[in-house]
Amino acid sequence: MNVYKLTFWRVMVAVILLSAWQLFGGDLLSNPSEIGKYLVEYGGLNGEFWPDLQSTFQATAIGYFFGAIIGLVCGLLLAQSEKAAMIFKPYVLAVYGIPRIALAPVFIAWFGIALLSKVMMAGMVTFMLVFFNTYEGVRAADLDLRNTARVLGANRWQLFFRVTLPNASPWITAGLRIAIPQALVGAVVAEFIASERGLGFRMMENTGQLAMEGVMGGVLILMMIVVILNSILDKVEDYILRWRPKQSDTETN
Amino acid sequence: MAESEPIISLRDVSRVFHAQRGDVVALSEVDLDINEGEFITMVGPSGCGKSTALNVIVGLLDATTGDVLFRGKPSRGINKEIGYVTQSDNLFPWRTVIENVTFGLEMQGIGTKAERLDRARQLLDRVGLNGFENHYRHELSGGMRQRVNIVRTLAYDPKVILLDEPFGPLDAQTRLQLQDLLLELWQERAGTTVIFITHELTEAIALADRVVVMSARPGRVSEVVPVDIPRPRDIFSIQSEPSFRSIYDRIWEHLGEETKVAAL
């Protein structure tokens, strides 16, 4: 199938789905034209979208930043010591197993309904993903490569920075990468439960008023943000890990 | 006399691996003296402990009993004077070809960055890899990887170089060319000692001052065969040397017995 045909069929699927939605949507699903109207108003130059986005984004960014750093450092440290790793392993797994959304009410009880609990939610989610991935990545270090580096004259520090760390970099970047949309989701979930502003807050407000076009509009906005973030992150990851064989290299076509 | 002191001596070296299904004796009472500047090749059936011997010599593995002496002194831990071209290429996949070659120089802080790159480029040229400096491991063929692996060790000129079946994945023609080149590079580095593992008898004879024949497990030295073919040698016609045939037969005889034992 060539590019034009492919694009044509993709557009057709969208047109058919949207038309069906428009015709049969009803009250609970709202419909595309209502949602469109809402989005234009909400997202317009003077719309409330921008302060909402700013609030959610701020909480996500701060939480992500600290969660990532602390996760990275803890992951690297724990992986250094065989004993510590053995002792902490079941606890790490248990904490990792907590459904992260279940923490939102806890954090709101602890940190209130302002910025802090959203930051903590985003931070916690990021921490867990980055910590776990970093830890696994360092533990998976290739013994033969380490030995080769030692024979070539690497000391302990060089071994860590020139072999262990780059060797773990696919895991670490994977953690950092999945954590970005997840941190956003964490912040939005905190907003759902209790907050004063933000994208999640706006969706709950619309739900309360049974304004389904606003709720659906909110879902669309979150979807778009995550899609855009993912495509940017794909590019960044491809660049950082350019030394890795591409999936398609080994496929026959 | 200090001059005739061997650079490496194995004294009664044994190595046992403890595995779930019982212990494996990989090396048993190996005694061997290697002189400075010598080119030693090692042959023996698969699994007889050749790689283990190199791991013990470089210090990645401890001997279970016995001693490894370097210039007469017991050596502990990794010996910085020894370079090791391992059986699998072990290139760092996150580094380009040229960054792999400069790794040793970089770790040991030898030269400026420009000097290191310059040196690496020259060596890559010699092994026919110019134009591949910025490739990553996954973009190279098996033979190219192995050439980078060799050059990475040659780059920092260790006093002793261990090579574990370095030409394994190569076709016959490339193999001959690289044997020739290796001898050339070795002769340029006066006093460099080489221990080279192979399963190719012709290769073992063509390169060596002495061929160490190992027996099947538990690995012992069953025979050390001197190769008195004068240097510089012509790799491409070594088989027509008058003494080649008798050396070949003598090694084959020892290898033959042991391979039969291994096959039982």
Ligand SMILES: Nc1ncnc2c1ncn2[C@@H]1O[C@H](COP(=O)(O)OP(=O)(O)OP(=O)(O)O)[C@@H](O)[C@H]1O
């Ligand atoms: N780390 C290890 N743990 C357990 N057993 C080992 C280990 N390394 C090697 N062995 C065993 O020791 C024996 C010798 O292995 P070694 O790799 O030295 O053989 P080799 O002569 O190099 O063989 P090849 O020619 O196939 O490379 C083998 O039986 C192998 O199973």
Ligand SMILES: [Mg+2]
């Ligand atoms: Mg081996």
